Amino acid sequence: MPLPFPFSAIVGQEEMKLALLIAAVEPAIGGVMVFGDRGTGKSTAVRALAALLPPMEAVIGCPYHCAPDDPSEACQTSLAKLGDAKKKTHKVPVPVVDLPLGATEDRVVGALDLEKALAQGIKAFEPGLLARANRGFLYVDEVNLLEDHLVDLLIDVAASGENVVEREGLSIRHPARFVLIGSGNPEEGELRPQLLDRFGLSVEVSTPTDLALRISVVRRRDAFERDRAAFIAEWQKEDDKVRRRIVAARKRLDTVTVPDAVLERAASLCLSLGTDGLRGELTLMRAARALAALDGDATVGDRHLRRIAAPSLRHRLRRNPLDDAGSTVRVERAVAQLFGA
Template sequence: MAHAFPFSAIVGQEEMKRALMITAIDPSIGGVLAFGDRGTGKSTAVRALAGLLPEIAVVDGCPYNCAPDRINPDCPHCKAQDHHTVAQRPTPVIDLPLGATEDRVVGALDLERALTKGEKAFEPGLLARAHRGFLYIDEVNLLEDYLVDLLLDVAASGENVVEREGLSVRHPARFVLVGSGNPEEGELRPQLLDRFGLSVEIASPKVVADRIEVIRRRDAYERDRAAFLATWAEAEAAEQARITTARDLLPEVIVPDALLVHVAELCLALGADGLRGELTLMRAARALAALDGAREVTDHHLREVAPSALRHRLRRDPLDEAGSTTRVTRAMDTVLA
């Protein structure tokens, strides 16, 4: 992952980049769904994020990414030790491949120890590794149903529970879910759709100059990675600093009551299902304010994030010709007028 394409070198795709940064600032927003044409750099952006995220402090050697100040009392690794040393680790960005088995996702019996020592031990899966980080699913609309069920359950409870013949393990698994896909491959289940806090629509750049820039940078990166990464190192550091600063600022950002009224009115006007829409919209606007260095959330922030936060929550009306983005914009014009 150390050699991923730099986040700051991505041309355009502002909505996608902003959505990823917003979830990096406030992970409780739940995730980002990126839908769009092929060859538009969806996975590139997600993989680039891995290089951008600040490191996290963990208990050294803990495969469950326990935070030193909040160790899970049931953590199979940490409870076996009296003394914990602290280590810095890159924020995990874990790929969930389509062909992954259930065992690989939730974790399973540690084969090596079972076979060689006859010991019963749990080998953590992808969910454990993604704790406190990001879980990325490319082509998310092709994911097998049983894996979707499993993810929905874990995402709702923030905990992964494995029970099997005396193997009883529960560990926290809180992660930002990032999915990408092409809408032409099929629709997503509404329950899963709802789990993604933000959704973005990606198209390839319209302007030839932008397209040229994309290809030039990509080509330069492929020809000489080290040199390309060095060129962008400064910009990357600046982006990373923005995330760190925004995270520190986030608890202090004020959400005025008038803004909450607007949030509620907007969701009501659009018939966005459930309170999750309102909560996500408020949190996303707050995180964006923090990213901008503002101490108070304004209608401007709301306006910026509303399409991402709401467009996938609208009830489908196939006979309404307007796209969901247009519907959100229309509602905003009425509510925020």
């Protein structure tokens, strides 16, 4: 498997990198949707972040790499193995699974293992992409072009954290909790509102227009392609710093407090923008708390809300025929009115 580009070496795209770090600290946010031009580092950033994360503890022999310390989310295989006093576990890399646009439903959810059925005459389950992505990242490039039946499937699994397969005489349930990362170009088609609403954060990336920035991107990418090992070694210290920051933020997250005044500000912002439902407030609160944990702060404040308001809310706005401004501008305008310029 080729070595991924170092996360800390990615030039620019600060909003995307921050959103991915927040999702790594607080998976309950619901994932990240990245809109923008092709060739702007979307897939590079996802794979770089996964390589940056510390390996996770998993039950040996479990096809879903269940966590040994969380029986409530373990599959039957793991529960049986954890009954053993030895609790055989091992460290595995955080999975990053690509969901191709042409994937069949059987490939995604899993199906009958035909080899075992024909050779041994037994019914066995062959896990799909959702099983491989458990406790990791499921990446869907050009998610706005995904077929409708797969969109419906992703919505159900993302909501429940569990994949249910009922077919060919099989009845299987297994954990499928992953950080959903989607990317797409809005010019190639819109994303269904039901799926877009499931993404916690939505970020926008664009081709850099600054000359120095473009030169820096090209130089680093060329250096990486010429000698990957040397380039990764050069950025190892910076990546280690980001890794320690993520680990520290995860440990600190449960102790970060969210004052009532901050919740009131978040609700007022969502009310002024007319967002549907309460996912906006929940995402805004969770993202601000994760950001505070990343920054080493014990309490969420207005500055955290301001930084994360646009990614949390821009994809939840209704279209206003009387307002030609884009969603990002509308969020920034509401933030300025509520918090002051």
